[in-house]
Amino acid sequence: MAYFPAFINLNNKKVLLVGAGNIAGEKLEKLLIFTKNITVIAPEVSDKVKILVEENRLTLHKRKYLQKDIESFSVVIVAVDDLSMQKEIYEECQKHNILCNSVDSVEYCDFIFPSYIKKGSLTIAISTSGSSPSVAKYLRLAIENLIPDSIESFLDEMKKIRSTLPKGKERMKLLDEKAKKYIDTIFKFTQH
Ligand SMILES: C[C@@]1(CC(=O)O)C2=NC(=C\c3[nH]c(c(CCC(=O)O)c3CC(=O)O)Cc3[nH]c(c(CC(=O)O)c3CCC(=O)O)/C=C3\N/C(=C\2)[C@@H](CCC(=O)O)[C@]3(C)CC(=O)O)/[C@H]1CCC(=O)O
Numbered sequence: 001m002a003y004f005p006a007f008i009n010l011n012n013k014k015v016l017l018v019g020a021g022n023i024a025g026e027k028l029e030k031l032l033i034f035t036k037n038i039t040v041i042a043p044e045v046s047d048k049v050k051i052l053v054e055e056n057r058l059t060l061h062k063r064k065y066l067q068k069d070i071e072s073f074s075v076v077i078v079a080v081d082d083l084s085m086q087k088e089i090y091e092e093c094q095k096h097n098i099l100c101n102s103v104d105s106v107e108y109c110d111f112i113f114p115s116y117i118k119k120g121s122l123t124i125a126i127s128t129s130g131s132s133p134s135v136a137k138y139l140r141l142a143i144e145n146l147i148p149d150s151i152e153s154f155l156d157e158m159k160k161i162r163s164t165l166p167k168g169k170e171r172m173k174l175l176d177e178k179a180k181k182y183i184d185t186i187f188k189f190t191q192h
């Protein structure tokens with residue numbers, strides 16, 4: 001089955017990152033845009049992870065992962081250089097209904113990190129379901145150039161209109177027309 005693309009609210013969700021090397025640093029940098037409720041466990045910690053932990057006052061346990069460490073967490077990311085350990089933690093997560101991401105195999109992922117573009121309240125996420133992370137990256141770079149920064153203020157304006165006008169056909173029509181006009185000016189055409 002394919003992955004269901006969802007945008008998860010990480011408020012009040014505890015996130016555990018196992019591993020603190022190069023890839024853990026990359027995942028941490030991306031996660032920090034969405035939550036600071038992150039605990040890191042690893043015996044060796046890269047300079048980048050050390051700085052991010054200090055700057056964001058994250059909890060760091062400088063030791064190896066121990067069974068049951070996952071138990072108070074909602075989301076676990078396993079960024080260790082050891083596939084059997086990724087499998088072990090993934091299986092432990094399954095028993096506790098904890099969402100798990102492993103950096104070496106989609107087989108041990110309940111969710112995967114997408115490549116994403118964020119401009120204000122707009123988020124565009126791209127995934128190749130693990131087929132080619134670098135294709136996801138270059139597609140992101142190509143799409144990023146198509147989206148103007150003005151999208152941020154335009155979305156703020158649309159949000160304001162939506163919250164001030166009463167729900168109903170009139171509001172729907174107005175919002176649809178404004179959205180179409182804006183997108184038309186960006187892409188010079190609108191697909192229906
Ligand atoms: C999108 C992105 C998001 C992010 O990391 O946040 C992301 N990987 C990125 C970059 C990237 N990763 C790799 C390269 C080298 C070139 C290449 O292999 O293509 C590059 C390119 C680069 O770094 O330039 C190597 C790699 N990646 C994985 C494996 C294991 C394997 O497949 O076996 C290996 C082999 C390791 C090895 O060979 O040793 C696995 C995963 N990587 C994923 C996400 C998930 C699937 C995403 C999807 O396709 O849907 C998944 C399954 C798990 C996960 O991480 O969640 C981010 C781009 C962000 C951006 O810039 O926009």
Ligand SMILES: NC(=O)c1ccc[n+]([C@@H]2O[C@H](COP(=O)([O-])OP(=O)(O)OC[C@H]3O[C@@H](n4cnc5c(N)ncnc54)[C@H](O)[C@@H]3O)[C@@H](O)[C@H]2O)c1
Binds near residue numbers: 064
């Ligand atoms: N998903 C991706 O985007 C992607 C991209 C490239 C590579 N990878 C894969 O990511 C993995 C990690 O690569 P890296 O460059 O970050 O490695 P690294 O050597 O820099 O870091 C490994 C980290 O795992 C920790 N670790 C090892 N054993 C541990 C244990 N028992 N408990 C807790 N922590 C432990 C280490 O202390 C270290 O912090 C590799 O297997 C690589 O194939 C994934």
